[in-house]
Amino acid sequence: MLGAGSRAGETVGIGALRRACATHNYERGVDLVAIQQMLGHWTVSSTMRYVSPSATFIEDAYQQAVARTLAELTGKDSRA
Secondary structure: OOOOOOOOOOOOOHHHHHHHHHHHHHHOOOOHHHHHHHHOOOOHHHHHOOOOOOHHHHHHHHHHHHHHHHHHHHOOOOOO
16 A cells, blocks of 8 residues: 555555554544554654544534533433
């Protein structure tokens, strides 16, 4: 896949593959420490440089957090 590129004349570098791996795993719920170990980083902060969640992922996480908070405050189950 290296050097193949997604469009004519473009190449895919190892950094792009590492970013894609980190981001896709993070968005699928893989623990950040597991991603850190997979990429061979010493610190989680190094791993976070590779994670770029999509706007949709961030919006969904925000909506879920608001729903959970409101459910806790009102005493209702947010999963129903």
